[in-house]
């Protein structure tokens with residue numbers, strides 16, 4: 001069984017495409033989708049998508065791109081969504097220096113989400129672009145004890161990888177994060193211990209430059225299979241062994257209970 005550890009089902013604007021993915025998932029052996037919100041506006045849709053299908057695990061969070069556009073009571077709203085779904089996580093949250101969103105504000109909003117993750121004991125999905133040392137500093141200082149977290153669509157260096165692994169991170173790769181430089185990416189993936197590896201599509205944002213509207217169901221499964229196949233190559237193990245390991249990691253990340 002496959003798990004997609006990070007995507008945005010709520011951003012698939014064409015409802016028949018979303019329905020088709022959910023329907024075909026069985027044939028492609030996809031058993032779980034971790035659906036991440038990005039701002040208060042999309043939390044109700046994430047909640048709805050998860051309510052409609054048991055395979056969808058909802059994550060509610062504020063993406064750094066939206067950190068400066070929040071209502072004052074956003075964190076109260078966030079806790080409301082999290083408490084209604086005890087199996088939900090926080091995400092996607094993080095830091096991004098490639099966007100012109102006030103960095104101090106991004107950091108503040110990220111800190112608040114870290115605090116909530118710690119207090120409610122929820123897993124956290126982290127987005128990071130060009131802010132590795134900042135993220136590392138924040139986590140070293142403020143990551144609440146025992147908080148499970150994953151770095152989504154990882155594109156850092158080998159050193160950055162070592163730093164985050166030492167903090168207990170799960171590392172999630174997407175087809176998008178890997179297809180740019182295969183040799184280097186395979187080397188990176190090889191250095192993630194098998195019990196810390198997660199795999200995702202970030203659908204419908206599967207291509208670096210191409211967004212949502214063109215996304216369709218074939219693209220979804222192509223991108224999920226693509227990243228699983230790369231992982232099989234990088235790890236040099238049987239497909240079934242890899243799939244079982246990633247499934248177990250997903251369960252451990254989501255529920256805190258090691259699945260082995």
Ligand SMILES: [Zn+2]
Nearest residue numbers: 006036092202
């Ligand atoms: Zn995402």
